[in-house]
Amino acid sequence: MDNFFFDFDNTLADSSNVAVVATQQAYVAKGLVAPTREAIVGYMGVPIEVSFAQMATVPLSTPELEALFTEFRQQYQRAERTGITVFEGIPATITTLNARGKRLYVVSSKHSTPLQRNLDQVGLGQSFAAICGSDRVAHYKPAPDGILDLMARFDLDPQHSVMIGDAKYDIRMGHNAGVATAGAMWGAADPASVKAEKPTYLLDTPAALLEL
Template identity: 25%
Template sequence: MNVGASKPSRSPSAILFDLDGTLIDSAPDIAAAVNELLAGRDLPPLSVDQVKAMIGGGVRKLVERAFAASGSPLAGSAIEEANRVMAPIYRRHLTGLTRLMPAVREVLTHFHLNGTAMGVATNKPQLATREILLHFHLTEYLGAIVGGDAVTHLKPAPDALLLALAQLGVEPTDALMVGDSSGDVGAARAAGMPVVLLRGGYTQIPVEELGADLVCDSLLDLPSAMQRLRAAA
């Protein structure tokens, strides 16, 4: 446990969730989009595991990493052009192969019934994020949905978290960030929030090494993790 000044002294009144690797397993859809993009340049496909290692930092960074992994790295305006080509392809691959992570609906229902405000803060584009959440009927639980193109700086900057909290009317010290990657930790720290990470997400670095306040095996462990955070405050 990384004990810091951002620990809550009581249960937080709001929880912000990352999306990819936290609420949804979207790697197969993202891989399908990447491979459609690469096929348009006569480049070989990448595996889902390869693409999973590239997730984080937004679509532009995904495109850059994919072409580098294919042996045809891009630079400058070529990245921007590939990103423009990727945009409609990405939108065609949002929910076909994507699935909810374990226990998502049960846990969101639990916190909703307990009166905890919830939101999503992700680097995924806003419209794509909303379409996915609508597809899985999760929007009814969420008072704020902030995508990466709704803010100036992507995570690990705190912009998305701070905007989501402003929409919920909650101060950072009275909220918790739940994610799966170093970007989530960095954003939470910059916003002045405690952060819990989940195993099984899209980080290539072991979650125990990312500096979160607590690490959970799944979302089902989140209520007890919050109790532990409160006890350690």
């Protein structure tokens, strides 16, 4: 493979606890019933613009949702300072792939600004040729827009490309984009759902990426 598309959350870095805490605190701050940890984890990989309305126990208006999004982002930014850690083996693997001349990208359900901030925080800010946050696409994961955007911008061959992610939505996005897919099992909260999508590869460690 020549082109590697990475998800960020729970693929490059462990951020699951931050997402759970920030989500629950945001709902409570807005007088809503906090979703369970299981519900939040089940929606990881889906942008909050989609998941938050579905996790609410009452219908929310557009202004109410926007206020909830803002509260979540504030809670997340406070929690991320100490709660996000890069997975063991990721820095060395990324360094080796870059040294081999591979082209590395990040496709995330986060907006681009917090995505870049989180990459900087875990020491990977300069490791990727480009990133694509959810603010750059018309349709969110599992739609292929993020991958297609990067392939068009950098004239990449889908036959030599792979999407790496920890969630079923990442694998579906890769399938929809016509690229190979790799389940990042080291970060998968629901391994069975990832396997059910029949990714091209199932990888237990980041170092296994060096064999693709």
